[in-house]
Amino acid sequence: MSRRYVVGYFEEDGRLIRAVxxxxxxxxxxxxxxxxxPVPGLDEAMGLEHSYLGWVAFVAAMVGAFGMLAxxxxxxxxxxxxxxxxxxxASIPAFIPPFFEAGVLNCALTTVGALLAVCKLYPGREVPADLPRTTDDRFAVVLDADQAPGAADRITAALKRVGALEVTEQTPREAL
Amino acid sequence: MSGPELELLSGGQKRLLYGLLGLGALALGVGLATHSGGVYSGILLGFLFMLELGLGGALFLCINATANARWHTVFRRVPEGVAATLPWAALLVLLFVWAVPHIYPWAAPGFYTDPSRLVGGVLIPELKAKEGWLQPGWFSLRAVLFVAWWAGLMSLILRLQRGQGLGGANHAGAIRKLSILFCVTFAYTFSVASFDWLMSLEPRFYSTIFGVYCFAGVMQLGFAVVLLLTLFLDAKGAFKDQIREQHRHDLGKWLFAFSCFWAYIWFFQFMLIWYADLPDESRYYVRRGGLRADVMALVVLLRFCVPFFGLASQKVKKNPRILAAVALIVVAGHWLDLALMALPSQAGGMRNLYALLIPVGTGAAFVLLFFRAFAKKPALPEPDAAYAYSRRYLT
Known part of the structure; x- marks a missing residue:
């Protein structure tokens, strides 16, 4: 059975952060x-842990640079x-520019690739949930509707209290 | 005044700074009295070190004003105090100009008519074009005009900055225009000044990127000094805890970025000269020991490796202790970099105690002058409209 979610929509990023x-x-x-x-401060408000993407970037840069040097x-x-x-x-000074360039290139490509892989974004991927206007001018927060008995109604009330424009219930195709 | 006045420097710190200043003055006096050859390059380094410390703060202010930036307003009194030392450093130009005939080989009488520099009775082409430019009178006039322009323009900007927000005054437009003027004219004048003051120590050496290289050093030094003084004052409670993690992080990012920029310019000056291997150019590096030069490696370690690997992680860029340590290492690296550019062609070479003691003295003078200027104004520019933004911005 798919999960039910409560979705609250906001008009501004500041209100979203306060609501979260x-x-x-x-x-x-x-x-x-x-x-x-990207909304600065939202990651902190959501309590997200520091991303490990930095390590992916570092390792990719080293592999690219030293691979080129080799x-x-x-x-x-x-x-x-x-x-x-x-x-x-073996004239190292002349080898440094490609060493640097290959490091940057591999770092950039691998980081983007890792980001897409972690977010499961690939061609032909179906949109997991329909959240209108969140790519335009709306800011949505999504909460599990069954995290406690009777949570859906209480979350809906809480969202309305903190100033949500609209609150809907959704059952997306896959867990968010 | 309400409340107890903030004691910015403890008695011991003041005594230490006055002691270092006295040590520099003593070294200068002893050197001049004994006609020691090394004292003149000490004067050059002492002048340059203090001037560039002030210029770093001036550039920090002007670049931010040019971009209409407001993030730094909380600690803006720090770069203002740094830039306020410029007129004093500019006064040192008189001592420097007096020492010019002792420092620069081309200033010695008969340099351009020496038979070793003539081919068939004509001056060699490498020096022919420089003959009119590198003459003591014209050189000294340029030096005086440059520092007078920097110090004068900066004083004007600082005066406007001081009144900013008081009684509803808004000088942001004028400050911005003058800052743009400073940045643009600085690019030209500082390039020429570095050709004059450092590159012409070896009159046949030339490198078009030399001005950019010196500029990159000053920029990095400026961020390091602003960071160091901000952290010091914040630890003393001067900013009433308004300096947040965000400010430290952004200052750390600046220092990190300009460490990379400096390394980029350093490498490309070196690599192109190494690649082309033209005698007049490569002699500069051969004199500094070629690839195995320990001092050259140390400069790269202090100015690039330490800040690059030290500040790569986000967490570290927010840690005041590590930031301060890295910034201090960068300042030391800047002095060593100046010494490596100036000393190898001078009497006594790198083993020149005056080149250490006199810059230490002028550096101490810089710190004392900074605290004098900083204490004159309230530490937080509260009347400025940008202050509220700076207190709580996020990136």
Whole structure:
């Protein structure tokens, strides 16, 4: 059986943050928030843990950079040594720009890829829930409707109290 | 005045600073009295170190004003106090100008007519074009004009800044226009000044990126100094706990970013000269020991490796102790960087105690002047409309 969710819509990001704080203070677990753009301070209000994406980026950058350095050394020293102005074959200063560029490139691509994978975003993916205008000008907070007996009504009342424009109940295709 | 006056510096700290100032003055006196060759490059470094500390604060203010930034308003008195030391550093230019004939090889009489620099009775082309530019009189006039322009324009901006928000006064537009003027003119004048003051120590050496390199150093130094003084004053309670994690994080990000920028410029000056291997250019690095140079490696370690790896994580950029330690290392790295640019061509080379003691003295003078300027005004610019924003902004 799919889960039921209560969705509260807000007009401003500030109101959403206040609502999330208030709901969590009252002991309700916030499942997720949907906003048209990244809202600073929302992660803190939701109590999200620090993302590990930074480590993914770091490792990817190191792999890209040192992979390129290994390629450069392999090509210039072992596979096809060429005498360029009498410089040593393993001329590190000349290898640094590609080392840096490959680090940046691999870091960027892998981070975006990891982000998409973690968020399960891939071509042909179905929209899990229909939350109108949250890509436009509405800010939605989503809470599990069955987290306690009779939670749906109490959450709805709480959302109305903290200034939600509209509160709906939804049963999305998959858990949020 | 209401309430007990905040004691910004403890008695011991004041004594230490006056002691260091006295030590620098003593070193200068002893050096001049004994006609020691090293004292003149000490004067150059002492002048440059103090001037660049002030310029760092001035650039911090002007860049933020140019961008209409308000995030720094809570601690804006810090860069203002730093920039307020500029007129004093500018006075040192008189000592520097007096020392020019002792510092620069081209200022010695007969430099441009020395047979070793003539080919077929004509000055070698590498120096021909520089002959008119590098003359003591014109050089000194430029130096005086540059520092007078920086100090004068900055004083004007600071005067407007001081009245900002008082009695409904709003000078934001004028401050912004003057700040843009400062930034644009600074780019040109500081490039020429670094060609003059540091690059011409080795008259045949030339590097077009040299001005940018010096600028990158000053920018990084400015962020480090503002960060260091802000954290120090905050620990003393000067800002009444208005400095939040957000401010520390953003200052840390600035320091991190300009450490990368500095390293980028450092590397590209080095790499292109290494690659082209033209005698006049590569001699600069050969003199500093080539690839295995320990001092050069130490400069890169202090100015890039420590801030880059030290400040990479978000958590660390919010930690005042680590931030302060990294900022202090960057300031020391800046001094070492200046010493490495100036000293190898000078009498005594890198083993020159005057080049350490005189900048320490002028650095202590900078700190004392900063606290004098900072104590004159309320620590928080509360009347400024941007203050409320700065107290609670989020990124």
């Amino acid at each position: 704080k208030e709901l969590r203070d009252q002991g309700w677990a916030v499942a997720d928030c949907f906003t048209p753009y 390629l450069e050394l392999f090509v210039a020293v072992y596979a096809w040594p060429v005498n360029i102005g009498g410089r040593p074959n």
